[in-house]
Amino acid sequence: MSAATTALSPPKPLRGRRVGAKRRSGSILGLVAWICGLVFFLPFAWMLLTSLHSESDAATNPPSVSAGLTLQGYREFFGASTGVSPWPPLINSLTASLVSTLLVLLLAIPAAYALSIKPVRKWTDVMFFFLSTKMLPAVAGLLPVYLIAKNAGMLDNISLLVILYTSMNLPIAVWMMRSFLAEVPTEILEAASIDGAGLLTILSRIVAPVAAPGIAATALISFIFSWNELLFARVLTGVVAGTAPVFLTGFVTSQGLFLAKVCAAAICVSLPVLIAGFAAQDKLVQGLSLGAVK
Known part of the structure; x- marks a missing residue:
C-alpha cells in the first residue's frame, strides 16, 4: 500500500466506530418500523378479537380480552338468523x-x-x-x-x-x-x-x-x-x-x-x-x- 493511500484511509478505530454507529442506527430504525407496524395492526387485531366474542362480552367496558370465543358474529353475517345472504x-x-x-x-x-x-x-x-x-x-x-x-x-x-x-x-x-x-x-x-x-x-x-x-x-x-x-x-x-x-x-x-x-x-x-x-x-x-x- 502506498503512502498516499495510507494517508487518505481513515484509522481502523474510526472505521470501527462508524460501522458500529451504522449498525446501531439500523437497529433503532428497525425497532421503530416494528413499533409503527404494530400500532397500525393493533386496531385490526382488536376488531378480529371482538368479532370472535359474544355480544355481551363485546359490549363490556372495558372489553374482556379473556372472554370465550365464538363464531356467532360470522354466522349472523352470513344470514344465520335473518336469511339475508352477503x-x-x-x-x-x-x-x-x-x-x-x-x-x-x-x-x-x-x-x-x-x-x-x-x-x-x-x-x-x-x-x-x-x-x-x-x-x-x-x-x-x-x-x-x-x-x-x-x-x-x-x-x-x-x-x-x-x-x-x-x-x-x-x-x-x-x-x-x-x-x-x-x-x-x-x-x-x-x-x-x-x-x-x-x-x-x-x-x-x-x-x-x-x-x-x-x-x-x-x-x-x-x-x-x-x-x-x-x-x-x-x-x-x-x-x-x-x-x-x-x-x-x-x-x-x-x-x-x-x-x-x-x-x-x-x-x-x-x-x-x-x-x-x-x-x-x-x-x-x-x-x-x-x-x-x-
Missing part, C-alpha cells in the same frame, strides 16, 4: 372493482406512455388537468351524476358503478403510471422500433414486463379505492347492485350497535383487500419505490 353484494363489489381496475389499466398505460416516453405537447398542462379532476369533492358531483343516471335509466346498475369507478381512479392511475414508465430505458424502445415493433407490441411485450411492479401497484390502489367506495354506491344503488360497503352499513340499525356482528362483517368485507395486498406486497413496495432514488 354474497350478492360481495359479488357486486368484486365485479365493479375488477372490471373498473382493468379498464383503468387499459386507459392509463397508453396515456402514461404518451405523457412520459413519447411526450405530447404541453404535457404538464395535461397532467394538471388530470390532477384538477381530483380537487372536486365527490359529494359536489353527486346530484348531477344521480340525475344523469336517472334519466339514462342506469340507477341500481352495476355498469354505472364500473363507469364511475373507472373515471374516479383514472387520474391517479395516469399520474402513477407516468412516474413508473419514465423509468423505462428508452434505448430498449428505440431498438424495438428499429426492429419494426408496433405500438401495441411495444406496450404489451416491452413496457408491460419492465413496468410490471408499477402496474401491480396501480392496479392494487385502483382496486382498493373501488372496493372501499361508499358514497356513490349508497346513493345510486339499491337491492340489485348494492355493494359490500353498502351491505355493511345495514348492520348499524335503530335497535343498537352490535359490536361483535359489525366487527365480523367488517372483517369479511375487508378480507379481499387484505388478501390482494398480501399477495402483491412485493410488487407494491417495488412499484411505489420506483423513481424515489435517482
Whole structure:
C-alpha cells in the first residue's frame, strides 16, 4: 500500500466506530418500523378479537380480552338468523372493482406512455388537468351524476358503478403510471422500433414486463379505492347492485350497535383487500419505490 493511500484511509478505530454507529442506527430504525407496524395492526387485531366474542362480552367496558370465543358474529353475517345472504353484494363489489381496475389499466398505460416516453405537447398542462379532476369533492358531483343516471335509466346498475369507478381512479392511475414508465430505458424502445415493433407490441411485450411492479401497484390502489367506495354506491344503488360497503352499513340499525356482528362483517368485507395486498406486497413496495432514488 502506498503512502498516499495510507494517508487518505481513515484509522481502523474510526472505521470501527462508524460501522458500529451504522449498525446501531439500523437497529433503532428497525425497532421503530416494528413499533409503527404494530400500532397500525393493533386496531385490526382488536376488531378480529371482538368479532370472535359474544355480544355481551363485546359490549363490556372495558372489553374482556379473556372472554370465550365464538363464531356467532360470522354466522349472523352470513344470514344465520335473518336469511339475508352477503354474497350478492360481495359479488357486486368484486365485479365493479375488477372490471373498473382493468379498464383503468387499459386507459392509463397508453396515456402514461404518451405523457412520459413519447411526450405530447404541453404535457404538464395535461397532467394538471388530470390532477384538477381530483380537487372536486365527490359529494359536489353527486346530484348531477344521480340525475344523469336517472334519466339514462342506469340507477341500481352495476355498469354505472364500473363507469364511475373507472373515471374516479383514472387520474391517479395516469399520474402513477407516468412516474413508473419514465423509468423505462428508452434505448430498449428505440431498438424495438428499429426492429419494426408496433405500438401495441411495444406496450404489451416491452413496457408491460419492465413496468410490471408499477402496474401491480396501480392496479392494487385502483382496486382498493373501488372496493372501499361508499358514497356513490349508497346513493345510486339499491337491492340489485348494492355493494359490500353498502351491505355493511345495514348492520348499524335503530335497535343498537352490535359490536361483535359489525366487527365480523367488517372483517369479511375487508378480507379481499387484505388478501390482494398480501399477495402483491412485493410488487407494491417495488412499484411505489420506483423513481424515489435517482
